[in-house]
Amino acid sequence: LNDGAFVELAQALAARVIEEAPADRLERVRFAFRLCCARNPRSDERARLADLVDQVRADFEANREDALAAVPKELPEGVEASEMAAWITLARVLLNLDEFITRE
Numbered sequence: 001l002n003d004g005a006f007v008e009l010a011q012a013l014a015a016r017v018i019e020e021a022p023a024d025r026l027e028r029v030r031f032a033f034r035l036c037c038a039r040n041p042r043s044d045e046r047a048r049l050a051d052l053v054d055q056v057r058a059d060f061e062a063n064r065e066d067a068l069a070a071v072p073k074e075l076p077e078g079v080e081a082s083e084m085a086a087w088i089t090l091a092r093v094l095l096n097l098d099e100f101i102t103r104e
Contacts, residue, residue, distance in 0.1 A: 010095060011072050014087035018076055025050050029090070036094040049090060057086035 013032065021031035029049045033041040041049065060067035060082035067081040075084055094100060 006092075006095070010088050010091040013091040013095070014084060015072075015076055017087055017091070018079055018084065025053055028087070029053065032087075032090060032094055036100045037097065049093070052093065053086045053090050056089045057082050060085040 013035070016035070017028050017032045021028040026046060029046050030040055033039075033045070033049065060070070064081065067085040070085040070088055071081050072084075075081065
């Protein structure tokens with residue numbers, strides 16, 4: 001999970017979500033989930049993932065050093081480190097789902 005390629009993949013997925021999806025967090029969660037699992041998330045999945053983003057963002061806002069350690073050196077324009085770090089965390093979760101790793 002800490003492999004350099006995996007970290008870069010999660011950062012790239014988060015950047016794509018921030019840049020291409022609507023600003024609404026539920027729509028961003030739906031977009032990210034669809035990219036990874038080729039389906040829309042169920043309402044309970046979407047709610048849990050959105051809650052994760054909110055919780056992690058709050059944690060990163062409280063500890064800016066952790067946020068800066070999680071993000072790439074170049075952030076998308078207008079995006080705070082805590083916001084980017086929260087979406088990177090979501091990307092890491094999605095990239096580790098069994099549904100992502102083993103498509104049946």
